[in-house]
Amino acid sequence: MTTLEIWLLAISLAMDCFSVSITSGIILRRVMWKTFLTIAFFFGLFQASMPLIGWIATNHFHHLIEKFDHWIAFGLLFFLGVKMIKDSFGDEEEHHFNPTRLLVILTLAVATSIDALAVGISFACMDMTTWKDIEFPILIIGLVSFAFSIVGCLLGVYFGKRINLRAELWAGIILIGIGAKILIEHLG
Helix, strand or coil, X not given: CCXXXXXXXXXXXXXXXXXXXXXXXXXXXXXXXXXXXXXHHHHHHHHHHHHHHHHHHHHHHHHHHHHHHHHHHHHHHHHXXXXXXXXXXXXXXXXXXXXXXXXXXXXXXXXXXXXHHHHHHHHHHCXXXXXXXXXXXXXXXXXXXXXXXXXXHHHHHHHHHHCCCCHHHHHHHHHHHHHHHHHHHHHC
16 A cells, blocks of 8 residues: 555545534534543544454454444444434433543444444455554554544534534434445445
């Protein structure tokens, strides 16, 4: 893989993180650096870890992962999206989707990084057989996802303050859309 290909791969993997981070910023409507750094850290960590896991596991059970990874990602994002949409019609004080909660952040990090497992599998299929072969791509994937997540949160706050919409309703629709995109890409 060339350096340009690695950067393009990292950017494409970070797009789901970016979208979900925008959603989180829209919901929060104010800059919360601790939360934004937590989101970015876990999104970057999971985006970097999943290719490593996929690369390690390829020789053992890659045929099992490839068959349903997209369904797991879709299911998690669909569940969170539906919950957010449902909560958006409740009392303002009863909203449960809270991007400051660690469990929510971890769930989103897993959901947005499952497709990175396939990248790890492809690394192994491209004869990237040593740690030295995947070290740089994994580092770049993690750093780009971290950076895109911070920028996404900040953009979400910016737009969330300016657009008086039902943030959770639109955030839920966005999450379901991301899940559907992942599913369609893998089924198509």
